Amino acid sequence: MTTTTSTTTTASASDSAPLPEGLPPGPRTPAPFQLLGLLTRGRPFLRRNQERYGDLFTLRLTTLGTWVFPGTTDLIRTAFTAPADVLHTGESNLLEPILGPYSLLSTDRDQHLRQRRLLLPPFHGARMKAYEQLIEDITREEIAKWPVGEEFPVVPSTMKITLRAILGAVFGAEGATMQRLEELLPELVERGSRMSMVPYLHYDLGRFSPWGRFVRLRREVDATLDTLIDEARRDPDVAERGDVLALLVQARYDDGEPMGNHEIRDQLVTMLAAGHETTANTLGWAVERLTRHPEVLARVVQAVDEGDSEYLAATVREIQRVRPVIMFTTRLVKQPFELGGYVLPPGTRIALGGAITHYDERLFPNARELRPERFVGVKPGTYSWLPFGGGVRRCIGAAFAHMEMEVVLRTMLETYELIPTTDRPERMAFRGVAHAPGRGGRVTVRPRASAPAAASVVRETATA
Numbered sequence: 001m002t003t004t005t006s007t008t009t010t011a012s013a014s015d016s017a018p019l020p021e022g023l024p025p026g027p028r029t030p031a032p033f034q035l036l037g038l039l040t041r042g043r044p045f046l047r048r049n050q051e052r053y054g055d056l057f058t059l060r061l062t063t064l065g066t067w068v069f070p071g072t073t074d075l076i077r078t079a080f081t082a083p084a085d086v087l088h089t090g091e092s093n094l095l096e097p098i099l100g101p102y103s104l105l106s107t108d109r110d111q112h113l114r115q116r117r118l119l120l121p122p123f124h125g126a127r128m129k130a131y132e133q134l135i136e137d138i139t140r141e142e143i144a145k146w147p148v149g150e151e152f153p154v155v156p157s158t159m160k161i162t163l164r165a166i167l168g169a170v171f172g173a174e175g176a177t178m179q180r181l182e183e184l185l186p187e188l189v190e191r192g193s194r195m196s197m198v199p200y201l202h203y204d205l206g207r208f209s210p211w212g213r214f215v216r217l218r219r220e221v222d223a224t225l226d227t228l229i230d231e232a233r234r235d236p237d238v239a240e241r242g243d244v245l246a247l248l249v250q251a252r253y254d255d256g257e258p259m260g261n262h263e264i265r266d267q268l269v270t271m272l273a274a275g276h277e278t279t280a281n282t283l284g285w286a287v288e289r290l291t292r293h294p295e296v297l298a299r300v301v302q303a304v305d306e307g308d309s310e311y312l313a314a315t316v317r318e319i320q321r322v323r324p325v326i327m328f329t330t331r332l333v334k335q336p337f338e339l340g341g342y343v344l345p346p347g348t349r350i351a352l353g354g355a356i357t358h359y360d361e362r363l364f365p366n367a368r369e370l371r372p373e374r375f376v377g378v379k380p381g382t383y384s385w386l387p388f389g390g391g392v393r394r395c396i397g398a399a400f401a402h403m404e405m406e407v408v409l410r411t412m413l414e415t416y417e418l419i420p421t422t423d424r425p426e427r428m429a430f431r432g433v434a435h436a437p438g439r440g441g442r443v444t445v446r447p448r449a450s451a452p453a454a455a456s457v458v459r460e461t462a463t464a
């Protein structure tokens with residue numbers, strides 16, 4: 001493309017002559033084959049293109065459009081710190097019809113910032129300690145049901161733990177409401193992520209049509225959430241409560257307005273969709289990876305027994321590096337945007353994520369090895385370690401997810417011995433929201449011979 005523009009936006013504004021609009025190099029194979037390559041071969045396909053075309057390359061992906069993949073921290077920083085009116089995120093979110101128009105994942109610019117300001121404080125790292133006991137109790141109850149000495153897939157179990165953790169700590173749900181939401185919400189997210197792939201089927205043709213069933217399910221979820229929200233608004237002790245919903249009903253925008261029920265509902269469903277399967281599958285990967293790396297498993301068990309929270313936190317970070325459940329997040333170019341010497345035209349998507357950086361030897365030496373030590377005493381790089389995305393859209397639940405994963409993993413390792421295996425690695429299978437271990441993270445456990453002293457050791461979780 002050779003058209004020029006005088007309105008390019010760069011992260012480092014320069015007075016020099018505008019660059020020609022254009023796209024970085026990429027394969028010339030027909031777009032359907034490029035899409036097929038990405039979907040079927042994933043990371044190796046991206047690596048081959050990076051080796052061939054450099055640290056900024058373009059793929060043309062049928063139906064998904066033109067995507068540009070930056071591979072250096074400088075390029076990634078430029079994209080993550082671009083002004084919110086130049087690169088949009090919410091607009092390109094396929095889940096909008098599912099999560100609702102107020103979802104933090106669906107909005108952009110001022111509306112997004114206004115909402116994010118209200119949603120961030122409940123997830124501040126310092127508040128996370130309050131949820132640890134709840135999550136430990138949920139974990140103990142669930143893992144007590146594990147079959148001993150028999151192989152089983154761990155992900156269905158971690159799914160139950162992370163669902164209950166969000167319903168308890170975020171929604172403040174209990175008793176019958178908790179039970180009802182436990183039945184409704186997984187189905188809503190599962191149906192929703194399937195329906196997001198087929199926008200042309202979004203017509204309500206009655207309760208037996210796919211979209212009709214989804215709409216009715218969402219209505220039922222909304223009615224249950226309304227009850228929960230109204231109860232929180234009427235609760236005279238709401239100020240004493242620690243759950244996120246309690247904080248949201250008390251929060252006020254700059255103009256003094258509270259959030260309406262419709263907004264809170266969309267945000268709760270969003271947090272569930274964003275935080276349930278992602279956390280559960282990362283835990284599944286932790287089990288899958290650790291049972292294939294007995295030396296790391298032994299070291300992390302020792303850390304748990306000694307109350308060494310830093311090694312445990314480093315292990316979770318390293319699992320997220322080698323198995324990022326979300327490969328990349330995207331930004332949609334709204335105004336010509338300069339990146340790495342190219343001016344990307346509006347309509348281009350920029351893909352940012354661990355699918356490329358996490359396996360780069362320049363950023364993570366011996367990248368193929370599982371080495372938690374690389375994060376001991378070292379903060380992960382903001383623009384190289386990307387499981388939670390970055391910039392003003394970075395995951396608001398990162399500290400919550402880390403606290404949760406550390407508590408769950410610690411409780412598992414205190415209770416059971418995970419038996420190492422020489423089985424082949426499980427493949428990464430895309431399950432609508434996250435990349436899951438293909439066989440569900442199969443594992444065999446036996447009770448620990450002696451109860452560790454760690455239960456009484458001072459416990460601290462590091463925040464992501």
Ligand code: HEM
Nearest residue numbers: 271274275278279326329388389390393394395396397401
């Ligand atoms: C291991 C677990 C998790 C992973 C891997 C993960 C990953 C991500 C990623 C990649 C993004 C997109 C960031 C971007 O575009 O730059 C995101 C956004 C988000 N996540 Fe998470 N997430 C996790 C857990 C959670 C939890 C537990 C919650 C809430 C309870 C949550 C709530 C959100 C929300 C609301 C957003 C939208 C932020 C915005 O657009 O401003 N996530 N997450």
